[in-house]
Amino acid sequence: MTLIAHAIAAAPPASLPHRGLRGRPLSWSETGGLGLWSTEWDPDVKLERPDALEHHQLVERICAAQTCLPVRFGTAFETSDAALESLDKRAAALRAALARVAGKSEVALTLLWREAPAPAALQSAVGPGRRYMEQRRAEYGAREGRRLRAEAMVEELIVELAIERPLVWYETGTSASVAVSLAVLVPTEQALERKAQLERIAARFSDVAPVVNGPWPPYTFARIE
Amino acid sequence: MRKLNPEDASLLELVDRLLNKGVVLAGEATISVAGVDLIYLGLNLVLGAVETFEKAQERRAS
Numbered sequence: 001m002t003l004i005a006h007a008i009a010a011a012p013p014a015s016l017p018h019r020g021l022r023g024r025p026l027s028w029s030e031t032g033g034l035g036l037w038s039t040e041w042d043p044d045v046k047l048e049r050p051d052a053l054e055h056h057q058l059v060e061r062i063c064a065a066q067t068c069l070p071v072r073f074g075t076a077f078e079t080s081d082a083a084l085e086s087l088d089k090r091a092a093a094l095r096a097a098l099a100r101v102a103g104k105s106e107v108a109l110t111l112l113w114r115e116a117p118a119p120a121a122l123q124s125a126v127g128p129g130r131r132y133m134e135q136r137r138a139e140y141g142a143r144e145g146r147r148l149r150a151e152a153m154v155e156e157l158i159v160e161l162a163i164e165r166p167l168v169w170y171e172t173g174t175s176a177s178v179a180v181s182l183a184v185l186v187p188t189e190q191a192l193e194r195k196a197q198l199e200r201i202a203a204r205f206s207d208v209a210p211v212v213n214g215p216w217p218p219y220t221f222a223r224i225e
Numbered sequence: 226m227r228k229l230n231p232e233d234a235s236l237l238e239l240v241d242r243l244l245n246k247g248v249v250l251a252g253e254a255t256i257s258v259a260g261v262d263l264i265y266l267g268l269n270l271v272l273g274a275v276e277t278f279e280k281a282q283e284r285r286a287s
Contacts, residue, residue: 219242
């Protein structure tokens with residue numbers, strides 16, 4: 001029986017409905033005080049897009065019931081023993097990660113550029129070679145300018161939030177539209193307040209449109225080394 | 226540059242978390258959707274998928 005992993009938690013398991021993906025049994029496998037919540041799965045059945053969102057709903061339900069570490073969607077084990085062996089190998093790091101996210105949730109902020117970069121103003125009289133080089137230089141300059149602007153917005157956000165840097169994760173320029181993708185780990189009971197604070201701060205940036213999401217389970221902060 | 230709307234951005238942020246964040250455990254099987262390994266789908270690829278979807282919508286509307 002294949003297991004599709006959802007989340008890792010410390011024993012004892014919370015009391016949860018025994019309903020996993022597509023109504024299949026949700027199971028708890030335990031070793032050394034750690035356990036894995038997973039769905040008992042038929043290996044011949046392929047996961048599909050709706051399963052990803054259902055995995056998210058399961059993770060939300062599990063993390064609401066007990067401190068948990070979301071497992072990357074698509075993680076499967078052929079047997080319960082294989083899953084437990086995997087937990088055993090990382091037990092210390094998993095316990096440390098559970099302590100890090102205990103009582104906390106993730107709030108996400110995406111800053112979307114409102115406008116495309118302005119096209120470079122080039123001299124019409126120059127030859128094609130120089131024109132190409134100047135265009136390349138202008139494009140590089142525009143990208144670098146946007147990167148610096150995105151970094152400045154992140155710095156302002158961190159200062160205004162008065163949050164410790166290990167509790168912030170961010171990337172800039174993940175695509176042409178996205179200036180900043182940022183996540184903060186906050187106490188769950190303050191998550192909505194922090195979300196509103198993020199919205200207020202980000203609304204001051206006139207060149208980007210802010211999108212705030214969450215609170216979510218601590219996906220970004222569940223990584224282990 | 227195609228402008229992302231807030232709904233797209235929210236969905237992409239969530240999908241990015243499901244596929245690229247969270248605990249990575251050894252022993253994971255390769256699971257794919259439409260022949261593409263989920264584990265290796267990144268936000269940029271998902272962005273591409275949204276663009277494809279929107280173009281298909283535009284074609285249907287025209």
